[in-house]
Amino acid sequence: MIQDLLVYVVFMGYAIGVMLGIATLFTWVERKQSAIMADRIGANRAYIRIPFTNIKLVWMGLFHGIADGAKMLLKENFTPKTYDRFCFNLAPWLAAVPVLVVFAVIPFGGTIVPGDLIPALHDFFGSRSYTMQVANLDAGILVIMAISGIGILGTMLAGWSSNNKFSLLGAARAASQMISYEVSMGLAIICLVVTYGTLDLNQMVQWQSGTLFGFLPAWGIIVQPLGFILFLTAAIAENKRVPFDLPECESELVAGYFTEYSAMKMGLFMLSEFIEIVVVSALLVTLFLGGYNLPYMNDTGFVFPGGSTLAMSHLAVVVTQVVTFLVKVVLVGCFQIQIRWSLPRFRYDQLMRFGWKFLLPFAAVNLVVTACVRWLTL
Amino acid sequence: MKKEYWNKPTMGLWERLYIFEVIRGLCITGGVFFGNMWKWITFRKGALTAYYPEEIRSDYSPNNRGRHILTQRPNGEVQCVSCNMCATVCPAYCIEIQSTANFEDPFHPKAPDRFEIDYSRCIFCGFCVEACPEDAIRMSKDVPNLPGFDRTKMWAPQDLLMNWQPQRNPAKVYPSAQTSTQEVHP
Numbered sequence A: 001m002i003q004d005l006l007v008y009v010v011f012m013g014y015a016i017g018v019m020l021g022i023a024t025l026f027t028w029v030e031r032k033q034s035a036i037m038a039d040r041i042g043a044n045r046a047y048i049r050i051p052f053t054n055i056k057l058v059w060m061g062l063f064h065g066i067a068d069g070a071k072m073l074l075k076e077n078f079t080p081k082t083y084d085r086f087c088f089n090l091a092p093w094l095a096a097v098p099v100l101v102v103f104a105v106i107p108f109g110g111t112i113v114p115g116d117l118i119p120a121l122h123d124f125f126g127s128r129s130y131t132m133q134v135a136n137l138d139a140g141i142l143v144i145m146a147i148s149g150i151g152i153l154g155t156m157l158a159g160w161s162s163n164n165k166f167s168l169l170g171a172a173r174a175a176s177q178m179i180s181y182e183v184s185m186g187l188a189i190i191c192l193v194v195t196y197g198t199l200d201l202n203q204m205v206q207w208q209s210g211t212l213f214g215f216l217p218a219w220g221i222i223v224q225p226l227g228f229i230l231f232l233t234a235a236i237a238e239n240k241r242v243p244f245d246l247p248e249c250e251s252e253l254v255a256g257y258f259t260e261y262s263a264m265k266m267g268l269f270m271l272s273e274f275i276e277i278v279v280v281s282a283l284l285v286t287l288f289l290g291g292y293n294l295p296y297m298n299d300t301g302f303v304f305p306g307g308s309t310l311a312m313s314h315l316a317v318v319v320t321q322v323v324t325f326l327v328k329v330v331l332v333g334c335f336q337i338q339i340r341w342s343l344p345r346f347r348y349d350q351l352m353r354f355g356w357k358f359l360l361p362f363a364a365v366n367l368v369v370t371a372c373v374r375w376l377t378l
Numbered sequence B: 001m002k003k004e005y006w007n008k009p010t011m012g013l014w015e016r017l018y019i020f021e022v023i024r025g026l027c028i029t030g031g032v033f034f035g036n037m038w039k040w041i042t043f044r045k046g047a048l049t050a051y052y053p054e055e056i057r058s059d060y061s062p063n064n065r066g067r068h069i070l071t072q073r074p075n076g077e078v079q080c081v082s083c084n085m086c087a088t089v090c091p092a093y094c095i096e097i098q099s100t101a102n103f104e105d106p107f108h109p110k111a112p113d114r115f116e117i118d119y120s121r122c123i124f125c126g127f128c129v130e131a132c133p134e135d136a137i138r139m140s141k142d143v144p145n146l147p148g149f150d151r152t153k154m155w156a157p158q159d160l161l162m163n164w165q166p167q168r169n170p171a172k173v174y175p176s177a178q179t180s181t182q183e184v185h186p
Ligand code: SF4
Pocket: B086, B089, B090, B091, B092, B093, B094, B095, B117, B121, B122, B123, B124, B125, B126, B127, B128, B129
């Protein structure tokens, strides 16, 4: 019992650390990547001076994240005279917490046997094994859908309780946008469930460690290419980032639903946006890109298409899986940032048309085709 | 009836499908990104912009109106006669002149004691140069290297204006000893 507790506390710490760490990293990556894409240099002014010397550490602007955080924490928390103080204070938490919770069901590594990993702990742990995942739920994917749907409540509450027309408009846009895209996202996920035949994220990853036609890694992106595009689009729309940033478009709505927020409350919205990049990347990696496994890899080692195998020690497997997961998440996150800085924003009617008349039919067709193929091959 | 716009985009099926055009756009931005990244990795500069105060661009136009220079007579005295024309014409009101009398020199009895330009307000219009009857103030091609955190430090005093040694000479030559002695007191 105490062993389980210990292991899960470690997992939780790791998950939160990874999310916040990578989210902070992404604030830097976003600045630098957009700068390099646009032939600029990027943020490079924040520095830390070594005390009593004149040496300024700039480190390519890495400290801008710290400067941001400090600024948001130290700024005056200006609140408008809202008529709903409770909702106003609740909204940032409702926006940030679900994003954090979603990560709980995402497996960031395969099975771990702490007793085998560290021989000194063998007596303590025995042969208990854990999947590297904070909450090992059978219906993980449903939990993700359910919880990420709560995030919109925070957005709507923020817009409503601010008593500001820009905020309200942003919130209304966010709500309608979320509903439109959650439908396609749900359909894309159902396709996956039909393909993998399970709701458990960990089993999905294990399914993807197999091969297709004997040589292709059976990743979701290969089995369900259309599903991948649909899910990616819907996920970016959920995240309210650029091609779909209607709820907070600066040119029309000041800052959209968080216009009236300042200091760390506004920081929570920003942070949750960046954490959501990480979570969406993790989801994409888990559902479509083979999760924590390299191609042809499973919990015991590599099984190459020719039939040759490469057994690996438990330690090597665990380390490879954890590192692979992180690398994949960062790469997919960079890809999202690339999308964010490449595409222009939709007009509102285009957004709705794109959601209902383009994505939804494609998702439905994809589902029908997937179901037929599955039925025939079963 | 739906309004028809004269600049209605003409899109074929390919553009209408959107996704392929998106991929093309991503390829373009990605190409730029990796091209620039490659330059950075190989220790070259992969950006068109400059680190401003540390790095001064080399491609300023020869006509660029940069920092001011107070010209000097051959004997090192400031050429300005403190007529206040530049301060009057200056649209930003950023020239401050305090005059002093110099009875030793009958040709130039009046000279500035303090001549300061507030670079936090100067708009580099060049009117002061146009207005000066004595060719005493000029603008060099180089930009004033004065970015700072304190606006009181952005005042350029007379010393600096006279002696900050432009990296390149301004377009016009300084008046030679001959021409400057030609002026006759009425
Ligand atoms: S350049 Fe224009 S603004 Fe600057 S000091 Fe001369 S007259 Fe004034």
